[in-house]
Amino acid sequence: MCVMCSMAYSATGVVMATTTGLPVVTTASQMTTNTVAVSQVASLRTLPQVLENVKAPALREPGWLVQQKAAEAAAVAQRAAQRRAVTVVTYDVTTKGTVVANLAEFRTQASATLNDSRGWARLGVSFQEVASGGMFTLVLSEAGQIPSFSSGCGTEYSCRAGRYVIINQDRWLGATSSWNSAGGSLRDYRHMVVNHETGHWLGHGHAICTGAGQPAQVMQQQSMNLQGCAFNPWPTASELWSTQLGIRL
């Protein structure tokens, strides 16, 4: 019997071990990469598409803001209109002391400077010479007479004292040594000095050079020292305001 059992055991084992057919199962190690399945599952997603459509709505401005903006726009337009309206600034011309310079030329050149499109006329004003009673008085003065206008005025340079815009006859005729040695022309100096002193009347103080090589502001004391700036007889854009005339930048 034991022999028979042994034979049967061996036979069963051998037959079972060699039985052909499909593998019992596909084991985990036999699994293969299947990126297709990943995309197939991912295709079921709904949130990304919904989130893609989540956008802040374009907000129409509320009525009160529209009104505020309209009021602001109107105010801006009004100011612009006011600026565009030409303000006439009148001035009269006189002399002080012994004047040897050509007064007619002085008048002509001063008027040309004041109404030049590069000058204070950019404020939206027009300078008009009148016989008397002007808003300011342009004076061509003998150098020695200038201190008589104000103790703050000297004989060397031009000056402004109250309503008087005083041009030093010596400077009118010969500019300054620093100007001349730097190669500035007499006509430009005349533009500069008329603009500078009129600038004081308009409400400006003195300015300093804003940077080497930059055009000097007309309110810089260019007669004395350019401070590294370049000659500039005309007011710069930042100087286009006047407290005297109530014009803001």
Next chain:
Amino acid sequence: MKRTNRPGKSARLFIAKHKLFVGIASGLLVVLLIIGGFTAWSLAQWREYDQHTTSQQRAFRESLAAALALPADTSEAKAKKRVAIQAASTAFAAQQRICDVSWLTAWQQRLFEPAKKRVDDCRASLAALDTLRGDVDRTMSYLQHEQALASLIATATDGANEQDEALWQATSDKWQTLTGAIKNMKVSSEFEPVRARAGQLAELVSAGWKELLAAHTVKDRSRYEKAVGELDKAYVAFQALSQDDVTTMAALLQPFETLSDK
């Protein structure tokens, strides 16, 4: 004196031995036939076991693959596909005893190594597929929560793209409702980070709307303009929720990269 035909003593002994031999031989033959028959039956049982376990597991993979291959280009198709995947998973979940062996042949695992190996292999593979089924279930659960969240969000954002002040209160209310609804969602642990983040971001948008309305009420221009900027930022942040979702989803999809396509 009459002689009888009775065999002699030695002859009777011979006959008795012969009968005994025939009897024993017949008995052995019967036993051998029984063992042989049982062996043959066992082999047939094991072959059937092979075929049955293999076909069951293959059926799961195939039904899962077929469900995954279904189109998902519309919301209806997506719903149909989800149902098919879930059905494949549920069907396989009911097959947890496919590796069990009848008691008539189970004892053979202790005697025959090939039999034991077959059962062990079956169980190992079943465990791997069961893990995959678990992953499928988790992913489907995640997608279900994701769809629920998407529906809530879609409801809150279905307003006009351009809105005047008359609509702002309603839109603000929608976002507040959305925030509450997201907070009340009951989700799986896998989806919880996305739900929590969505709740925070929805609250941010809701707060943005409230601030806008407050600035509008008092007609404070600078406050209003600041609120508009903050609201825009809140929407952008909310849209970025998809990044959180992508990260979480990528981890969930990883098991599908090893899904057998055989």
